[in-house]
Amino acid sequence: MSSANLCLLLILLVFSFHSWILRSQELTCNLNDLIALNGFSSCLESDIVGWSNSTSDCCTWTGVTCDNSTALSQRVVSLELGSNKLSGKICDSLAGLHQLRILNLSHNLLRGSLPTKLFHMQNLEVLDLSDNDFVGRIPAESHLSSIRYVDISKNSFFGPMDKNLCKTSPHIQYLDLSSNNFFGEVSPALGNCTSLQNLILAGNNFRSLPKGIFQLQHLSVLHLHNNSFSGPLSDGIGNLSNLVELDISSNSFTGVLPDVFGKLQKLEQFSASSNKFTGILPISMVNSPSLIKLDLHNNTLNGPINLNCSVMTRLMSLHLGSNNFHGPIPHSMSSCKSLSMLHLGHNNLRGQVPYRFKNLQSLKVLILSRTNLVNLSSTLKILQYCNNLTVLILSENFQEEQMPTDVNLQFRTLQVLSIAYCELRGSFPLWLRGCNVLQFLDLSRNHLSGSIPLWFNRFKYLFYVDLSNNSFTGEIPKGLTELEGLIDMNISLEGPSLGFPLFRTATDGATFGYNKIWSFPPTMDLSYNILSGPILPTFGNLRRLHVLNLNQNHLSGSIPESLSGMTNLEILDLSHNKLSGEIPNSIVQLSFLSKFSVAYNELYGEIPAGGQFMTFPYSSFEGNNGLCGRIYTPCQPEHAPTISRGEQMIIFGSQFAYGVVTGFLLTVTICFMSGWIVPRGAPFGVLNPRQTDTS
Numbered sequence: 218m219s220s221a222n223l224c225l226l227l228i229l230l231v232f233s234f235h236s237w238i239l240r241s242q243e244l245t246c247n248l249n250d251l252i253a254l255n256g257f258s259s260c261l262e263s264d265i266v267g268w269s270n271s272t273s274d275c276c277t278w279t280g281v282t283c284d285n286s287t288a289l290s291q292r293v294v295s296l297e298l299g300s301n302k303l304s305g306k307i308c309d310s311l312a313g314l315h316q317l318r319i320l321n322l323s324h325n326l327l328r329g330s331l332p333t334k335l336f337h338m339q340n341l342e343v344l345d346l347s348d349n350d351f352v353g354r355i356p357a358e359s360h361l362s363s364i365r366y367v368d369i370s371k372n373s374f375f376g377p378m379d380k381n382l383c384k385t386s387p388h389i390q391y392l393d394l395s396s397n398n399f400f401g402e403v404s405p406a407l408g409n410c411t412s413l414q415n416l417i418l419a420g421n422n423f424r425s426l427p428k429g430i431f432q433l434q435h436l437s438v439l440h441l442h443n444n445s446f447s448g449p450l451s452d453g454i455g456n457l458s459n460l461v462e463l464d465i466s467s468n469s470f471t472g473v474l475p476d477v478f479g480k481l482q483k484l485e486q487f488s489a490s491s492n493k494f495t496g497i498l499p500i501s502m503v504n505s506p507s508l509i510k511l512d513l514h515n516n517t518l519n520g521p522i523n524l525n526c527s528v529m530t531r532l533m534s535l536h537l538g539s540n541n542f543h544g545p546i547p548h549s550m551s552s553c554k555s556l557s558m559l560h561l562g563h564n565n566l567r568g569q570v571p572y573r574f575k576n577l578q579s580l581k582v583l584i585l586s587r588t589n590l591v592n593l594s595s596t597l598k599i600l601q602y603c604n605n606l607t608v609l610i611l612s613e614n615f616q617e618e619q620m621p622t623d624v625n626l627q628f629r630t631l632q633v634l635s636i637a638y639c640e641l642r643g644s645f646p647l648w649l650r651g652c653n654v655l656q657f658l659d660l661s662r663n664h665l666s667g668s669i670p671l672w673f674n675r676f677k678y679l680f681y682v683d684l685s686n687n688s689f690t691g692e693i694p695k696g697l698t699e700l701e702g703l704i705d706m707n708i709s710l711e712g713p714s715l716g717f718p719l720f721r722t723a724t725d726g727a728t729f730g731y732n733k734i735w736s737f738p739p740t741m742d743l744s745y746n747i748l749s750g751p752i753l754p755t756f757g758n759l760r761r762l763h764v765l766n767l768n769q770n771h772l773s774g775s776i777p778e779s780l781s782g783m784t785n786l787e788i789l790d791l792s793h794n795k796l797s798g799e800i801p802n803s804i805v806q807l808s809f810l811s812k813f814s815v816a817y818n819e820l821y822g823e824i825p826a827g828g829q830f831m832t833f834p835y836s837s838f839e840g841n842n843g844l845c846g847r848i849y850t851p852c853q854p855e856h857a858p859t860i861s862r863g864e865q866m867i868i869f870g871s872q873f874a875y876g877v878v879t880g881f882l883l884t885v886t887i888c889f890m891s892g893w894i895v896p897r898g899a900p901f902g903v904l905n906p907r908q909t910d911t912s
């Protein structure tokens with residue numbers, strides 16, 4: 218008997234023995250696979266729910282699927298354990314699942330590097346390891362000859378890309394490497410991955426793009442955003458005639474946009490924002506019948522905005538903000554009938570909003586801040602016909618015009634309104650009465666005078682009110698303390714989408730990041746006005762409020778004890794008023810309070826101790842004649858509000874005061890950096906020129 222025959226016999230013996238075992242124990246899963254799965258689970262730190270006391274028929278285990286086609290023993294063909302809170306490492310034994318076609322371990326807490334053997338699984342078709350903590354390089358010698366789908370996004374893999382990828386994996390259709398630390402050139406070998414449809418490389422450090430990419434005729438999704446690509450964008454992109462989505466934003470591309478959009482007849486989404494593109498809009502782009510979403514914001518593009526709306530009939534979202542476009546807003550734009558989100562803010566435009574904009578019936582979001590617009594009165598008269606308008610941002614225009622008084626203006630669907638930094642004169646706009654669903658109102662930095670109307674409580678959903686830096690007089694109306702959205706925790710305040718990824722947050726490469734208006738903290742800012750009278754005790758009902766700023770007014774009376782009811786308050790600024798009496802002890806209960814000031818009032822008595830109060834600096838209390846305790850002088854048994862500020866300074870010495878002030882500045886700086894004062898990632902850019910887009 219030859220040794221080959223002997224071998225064969227042995228194998229047959231082992232095999233029949235094995236099948237005997239299988240039958241005798243009524244096993245249905247292949248022994249190799251059982252061993253591999255047990256090896257896999259023993260390397261994990263966590264138990265897999267449903268594996269610990271299972272039978273040895275692994276085909277019935279959670280996430281395991283077997284192939285029924287072979288009679289003798291069933292082979293594991295798919296292991297899908299996404300979102301199972303798995304932690305620990307993956308060891309070699311997993312590669313023992315020789316027939317495995319689908320491996321999905323996404324959204325777990327797995328870490329460490331991947332075993333090389335995993336990259337030699339001949340039958341593997343789908344590999345999804347996304348959203349874990351894997352590290353290390355992808356082995357250079359990978360050989361996944363059946364692979365179609367690879368998603369290893371949201372890990373910490375690094376290194377350059379596999380040079381042999383397509384030689385050994387010719388059928389790959391979907392490749393997602395986004396949100397890792399890959400760097401260098403995108404592998405030229407990709408040019409041979411002729412089946413590739415989705416290539417997602419966003420959120421890495423790739424620097425250059427090989428020519429080969431432009432030969433991928435099946436490519437429909439190409440996401441290259443948030444990398445380090447530079448130089449001009451190649452004309453070759455026009456070869457990708459099946460492209461549907463192209464995102465090259467947040468790189469350092471320069472030069473003009475190639476005029477190749479005529480060839481990209483399926484292109485629906487194009488984003489090239491936050492690059493350094495110059496020049497005018499390519500003719501083929503403004504005549505594209507396929508584009509639905511176009512985002513070119515934060516470049517230095519110029520020329521007029523000359524969309525051919527008789528062709529661009531599908532265009533829904535257009536963001537050209539923060540560029541150097543000039544000329545008037547073209548009235549032909551009103552023929553882009555599908556337009557629902559339009560952002561032209563921060564450009565060198567001029568003139569008025571075209572009369573024909575009243576035809577934009579799909580318009581939901583309109584942002585025209587800092588565009589040198591004039592005639593607020595006609596602007597509002599026209600836009601009131603846009604029946605679906607929910608977000609209207611007109612800040613930094615209409616300098617020194619009059620706030621329209623026409624009470625017949627109707628904005629029934631408006632949720633967000635900002636007409637700030639316009640130096641408008643006049644009084645509070647009474648036409649706002651009809652805006653029943655208003656959530657966000659910013660009229661700051663105007664010269665509005667007169668009183669704040671009594672009927673604020675009609676805004677059931679209002680959670681952000683900024684009337685600061687105007688000349689409002691009179692008392693704070695009770696209605697402002699009766700805003701249901703700030704009182705009733707049950708009211709859903711899901712704000713509308715701003716529609717534009719002003720600050721891109723999503724890095725998974727598959728979706729666009731939208732900023733919700735709700736990312737602003739619930740705020741009431743009445744600072745820098747001439748308001749007088751008391752602070753109403755009913756402020757204490759505003760449980761949801763995070764920021765209350767009454768700084769720089771003429772408010773008098775005492776600080777109501779009930780303010781302790783604002784349990785979510787983070788910032789309370791009552792400084793520079795005429796408040797008298799003591800600081801109520803109850804305020805110590807505001808456990809989220811991080812910034813507090815009652816400086817420059819007429820308060821006296823002992824500064825409450827405990828809670829957050831131990832962290833507030835001297836500057837929070839300075840400018841009051843009669844405060845004592847804590848960082849002031851100790852209170853007398855019968856506290857006598859007689860010590861003058863000069864004396865206090867002497868008692869503690871200038872070094873102490875210096876330290877305290879520095880501490881406060883540091884705190885404020887940290888507050889700023891950590892987003893306490895300016896919410897992190899919030900789209901202040903459009904609303905507030907203190908943090909403007911570069912333009």
Ligand SMILES: *[C@@H]1O[C@H](CO)[C@@H](O)[C@H](O)[C@H]1NC(C)=O
Pocket residue numbers: 267268270271
């Ligand atoms: C594991 O055993 C427990 C008790 O013995 C039982 O309640 C549970 O259903 C078993 N789980 C599985 C997946 O068999």
Ligand SMILES: *[C@@H]1O[C@H](CO)[C@@H](O)[C@H](O)[C@H]1NC(C)=O
Pocket residue numbers: 282283284285
């Ligand atoms: C295998 O067969 C079982 C029962 O006959 C069935 O429930 C299961 O879906 C089959 N699996 C596959 C992959 O066909």
Ligand SMILES: *[C@@H]1O[C@H](CO)[C@@H](O)[C@H](O)[C@H]1NC(C)=O
Pocket residue numbers: 297298299300321322323324343345366
């Ligand atoms: C992997 O599993 C997750 C669920 O945890 C699922 O969302 C995802 O689509 C799966 N991946 C693939 C490629 O099917």
Ligand SMILES: *[C@@H]1O[C@H](CO)[C@@H](O)[C@H](O)[C@H]1NC(C)=O
Pocket residue numbers: 405406407408409429
């Ligand atoms: C693509 O494949 C061909 C043929 O196998 C080979 O000659 C060529 O070098 C490959 N191109 C790249 C960029 O790897």
Ligand SMILES: *[C@@H]1O[C@H](CO)[C@@H](O)[C@H](O)[C@H]1NC(C)=O
Pocket residue numbers: 396397398419420421422443467720721722723724
């Ligand atoms: C860009 O990608 C890096 C990872 O390379 C990530 O840390 C960062 O948050 C991303 N930035 C944006 C705006 O997506």
Ligand SMILES: *[C@@H]1O[C@H](CO)[C@@H](O)[C@H](O)[C@H]1NC(C)=O
Pocket residue numbers: 428431432452453454456
């Ligand atoms: C574009 O396609 C043409 C013909 O299909 C080819 O000759 C040319 O080299 C391609 N350009 C690039 C940059 O790949």
Ligand SMILES: *[C@@H]1O[C@H](CO)[C@@H](O)[C@H](O)[C@H]1NC(C)=O
Pocket residue numbers: 491492493515719720902909910911
């Ligand atoms: C604008 O683009 C530059 C790079 O060109 C980037 O550094 C900056 O963060 C971007 N600004 C915004 C607001 O996206």
Ligand SMILES: *[C@@H]1O[C@H](CO)[C@@H](O)[C@H](O)[C@H]1NC(C)=O
Pocket residue numbers: 504525527528
């Ligand atoms: C706009 O498109 C129409 C229809 O294709 C065309 O006739 C017209 O010349 C275009 N206008 C401009 C300015 O390109």
Ligand SMILES: *[C@@H]1O[C@H](CO)[C@@H](O)[C@H](O)[C@H]1NC(C)=O
Pocket residue numbers: 578579580604605
């Ligand atoms: C306006 O909005 C409503 C509700 O969201 C929608 O049903 C309607 O189609 C929109 N109108 C237009 C012209 O888009």
Ligand SMILES: *[C@@H]1O[C@H](CO)[C@@H](O)[C@H](O)[C@H]1NC(C)=O
Pocket residue numbers: 592594595
């Ligand atoms: C504003 O526009 C209206 C309508 O176009 C016009 O009648 C009015 O004179 C304009 N006002 C100013 C100050 O330009």
Ligand SMILES: *[C@@H]1O[C@H](CO)[C@@H](O)[C@H](O)[C@H]1NC(C)=O
Pocket residue numbers: 661662685686745
């Ligand atoms: C109001 O104006 C003052 C002085 O001009 C300025 O310091 C402050 O930042 C402004 N506040 C707001 C909220 O704009």
Ligand SMILES: *[C@@H]1O[C@H](CO)[C@@H](O)[C@H](O)[C@H]1NC(C)=O
Pocket residue numbers: 705707
């Ligand atoms: C608010 O919700 C609670 C329970 O979630 C419920 O008991 C209460 O009645 C609700 N209040 C209102 C005003 O709907």
